[in-house]
Amino acid sequence: MPFEHLLVLSFVLFTLAAAGFLTHKNIIMLLMFAELMLNAANIALVAFSKFSGALEPQVFVLMVFAVAAAEAGVGLAIVILLARNLKTLDIDAVKNLRG
Amino acid sequence: MIHRILIYALGGLAAAGTLTMLFQTNPLRAALSMLVTLIATAGIYILLSAELVAFLQVIVYAGAIMVLFILAINTLPFDSGEEKPQRPTLLRLAGLAGAAVLLAELLQIALLVEARLDLSFAGESVHALAALLFGTYAFQFELLSLLVLSGIVGAVVTAKRKL
Numbered sequence: 537m538p539f540e541h542l543l544v545l546s547f548v549l550f551t552l553a554a555a556g557f558l559t560h561k562n563i564i565m566l567l568m569f570a571e572l573m574l575n576a577a578n579i580a581l582v583a584f585s586k587f588s589g590a591l592e593p594q595v596f597v598l599m600v601f602a603v604a605a606a607e608a609g610v611g612l613a614i615v616i617l618l619a620r621n622l623k624t625l626d627i628d629a630v631k632n633l634r635g
Numbered sequence: 636m637i638h639r640i641l642i643y644a645l646g647g648l649a650a651a652g653t654l655t656m657l658f659q660t661n662p663l664r665a666a667l668s669m670l671v672t673l674i675a676t677a678g679i680y681i682l683l684s685a686e687l688v689a690f691l692q693v694i695v696y697a698g699a700i701m702v703l704f705i706l707a708i709n710t711l712p713f714d715s716g717e718e719k720p721q722r723p724t725l726l727r728l729a730g731l732a733g734a735a736v737l738l739a740e741l742l743q744i745a746l747l748v749e750a751r752l753d754l755s756f757a758g759e760s761v762h763a764l765a766a767l768l769f770g771t772y773a774f775q776f777e778l779l780s781l782l783v784l785s786g787i788v789g790a791v792v793t794a795k796r797k798l
Contacts, residue, residue, distance in 0.1 A: 542683075545646040547741035549672070551734050552653040558730025564662050564708055568669050571700060572653060575676055578688075586683040591764050595772050597688050598764075601695045602779045606786030608700045612707045613790035619711045 542583035550576035563618065563625050567611045574604045642682050649675035662708045666701060673697045687761045 553572035560566060578597045585593035615625070622629050652672035659665040673696045680689035768776055 541646075542642075542679075544742065545650070545679075547738060548650055549653055551738035551741065552650065552657060554737055555731055555734035556653070556657045558733060559657070559727045562662055564704065564711075565665055568656070568662075568665060568704060571696070572656075572669060572672060575673060575696065578692075579676060579679060582680055582683050582685045582688060585685060591760065591767050594685055594688050594760075594764055595767055597685075598691065598768065599775065599779055601691055602783055605695055605700060606783050608703050609786050609790040610793065612703055613794035615707060616711065616794045625711065 539583060539587045542586075543580055546576050546580035546583065549579065561627050563615050563627050563630075564612075566627060567608065567615065570611075571604055571608060574600055574607075638682050642679055645675045645678040645682070648672075649679070663705065666704050666708060669704075670697055670701055673701070684760060687764055 550573055553569045553576060557566055557569040557573070560569065578600055581593040581597045581600070585591060585597075618630060619625055649672045652668045652670075652675060656665045656668035656672070659668060673692065677689045677692040677697065680686075680692060
């Protein structure tokens with residue numbers, strides 16, 4: 537199992553998630569794609585851990601898990617607030633700060 | 636050998652899950668595609684002998700976070716997924732082009748790395764990981780609990796109608 541292939545997998549997943557993040561309109565979908573980007577980064581970290589023999593990358597992965605969970609919680613709270621005030625989940629409707 | 640085949644298969648499954656999500660306009664179906672990606676990733680973690688990470692992936696990501704998303708999708712009444720699913724074509728093309736450039740750059744980096752090692756189960760990795768987490772990185776771990784606590788409080792304060 538060449539190490540690069542795992543990195544390529546991680547990068548492909550990250551890029552696909554980034555593409556979704558850049559093209560979709562639904563706020564919940566955007567949050568999900570953000571989570572998938574974190575997930576893709578985790579694959580690279582675990583690959584580093586496997587091929588260097590060190591366990592520190594796995595510690596980072598666990599920290600990313602906690603950050604992802606906190607992000608999902610706060611993000612969905614913000615989505616609920618936006619949906620209540622704007623009556624839509626369309627990201628293009630959120631432009632009050634445009635000035 | 637079987638490890639390699641399984642990793643390639645699971646990697647393909649993860650990529651396919653993300654790809655179907657990319658072309659999915661229904662948020663609930665997209666969430667299920669994302670679930671496929673997350674479970675496949677957990678399988679890859681097991682094959683890379685990161686067992687604890689794999690189990691936490693299933694519990695935290697595929698369990699808690701996905702339940703949160705599906706709950707939000709089902710609770711929020713406005714489902715903009717059906718009628719106006721996509722952004723304007725120019726913006727979509729620009730986004731895809733940006734993602735392609737990102738992929739090209741990252742692949743360049745991947746070709747620079749030249750580490751090749753064999754696959755074998757490490758064993759005792761959970762114990763060593765716990766020693767690291769509660770020993771060397773104990774302070775950071777506590778900071779993490781503070782982060783999650785502030786996340787909980789922030790989510791409640793943000794979503795509550797009236798304090």
